[in-house]
Amino acid sequence: MSHKLVELFWLDETHVTGARGPSTWLAVGHLPPIIRVVPTWRISEDYKPQQLSTLVGHNGRLAAQACKRFARPTQSRSYATGATAAAGGAFKRAAGMLLAGVGASTAGGFGTWYTMHSNGMGFHSDEESLRRFVANHEEAKMVEETINKHPLVAELRANPELTESRPHMKMPGSYRSRSLTGGALIGEGKMPVPPYAWMAPKGKQLVSIAYVGDDLCGHPGIVHGGFLATMLDEGLGRCSFGALPHNIAVTANLNVDYRKPTPAGSFLVLRAETYKVEGRKAWVRGHIELLAEPGEKPTIVAEAQALFISPKYAAMMPKIG
Template identity: 60%
Template sequence: MPLASRFLRPSAVAFSGVGPRLLTRRVQQNLRPSLFQTFSTRARLLQSTEATVQTEAPKPKSFLGRALGIVAIAFFFTTTGFLMAAVPAFKAADGFINPPTDEETLLLYTPEDDVAREVDEFIKNHPVSVELRSSPEFSESRPHLKIPESYRSHNLTGGTLSGTDKVVVPPYIWAEAGGKSLVSISYLGAALCGHPGIIHGGMLATLLDEGLARCCFGALPNKIAMTANLNINYKAPAKAGQFVVLRAKTTKVEGRKAWVEGHIETLVAPGETPLILAEASGLFIEPRQASTMARVYPVQ
């Protein structure tokens, strides 16, 4: 037999006495888990079962307990929501019931920007303002600042028409005692135009309507009146970006009725002649329910 064939032929000695069945049994015995491994596995399963039993959720609360919990949560969130909604209303109501005084309104305004600050300082220090401020017959105020801040957005002259490029700062007003006369100084911006560069005539009408009415408040029993009639004659175009002066005088009072005349003119330096932009006359009547209105809505 060649030498190579001996090495390539399987040796009978290597498998002598070991049949296929015996070899299979030995392999299966080697693959079976030992007794220790079986015991360890069962111990772990037992521990896992005990842990599961111990961590089971506790028994649910009674129906009464759950109901009380739900009621408490609902009460908390309802109360919180009510308070959050009511606080602004309380502030607005307090502003109507306890409005600031005339003197306090002079300290309430804070300019929004440099332009507003410059406009405010110009009006405050103008010779016309200085002269009126020194007169004991006149009281100075900024009545639009008596309107609660949360309500100003619903007010035409105190909110809608106020701000940048409009009525830039709240007007300064000087009212003579007894509702005899009134002077107001304002600045009108470019956002109030009808034609380019020209203030809308309706804006001047609004200033006259409010200014003449406010003039006669002090002459009426409950210090408030509504416009019954207003006649306006426009004299000259009002240019945007200029200071204007409203002057009004109460000419007649009969019970709940007051007649007032006035005009709007340009604000000029001492010695110069102002240009009259519009003239007006009107009849203002105090409503029968004015005593209630005066308590709810401060006008002076």
């Protein structure tokens, strides 16, 4: 049986010297027929670590996936002689390729992290997120002033158990521009300023304050129910982060009950609490209410309960909370 040459990945040709050759092969030996060698390039001396990390981050996961995909027996024998040895060899080859895949995937994740941080594109801290937004139009300035002067905000800021942030401003700009709630829904007429959030340790509770304008309506003057569901999904999910491994979760189930119409041009308060945790699962409940003045009873416009799960690949996901 002939052996096929399979190229898993190549580094950037603009930063290499020399040509391919036996000395540049990353792995050789008796591998399954479907993958004989993994060729690569020699790196020139002036190749910067940032550039290398960019390439590793871009290609590492693809290499890992390819290693896993091809690391399996590709032929069998119809007679018993040497069958045990062949099976043992196949297992060793599969194990070796799996380890190579894990290593490449780890290198890819590190490369992505290193490149983002070396170029100022890493996720920002809670404290940094509070300084990154600048109101640049009249609606945004009005909203910022109203929120910062409200007694509820003063009360939340005085609570030593709560950590204040603007979660969407923790994202790098290139990431935020592709976020529904951090990009598409932010702007004049929509949410003119990124919401504020106060979080308790271990996901015990979350309080968030936002303003919704006239351009997010279903019926004229009434905020679209899908917008409220989106904010509940994100707010309850963010509340669960601290209770789960790796501080990240995805939505498994979300139930929303709408109580009253939500007028456009309103300040909204989202409150959430994690009430049950089992392993990688967290159950959260919460509601959205209209921002009330001192002594007034808040009007609840929507309530929700949800189940969030920390995925098995959570360690590889960016921390957006």
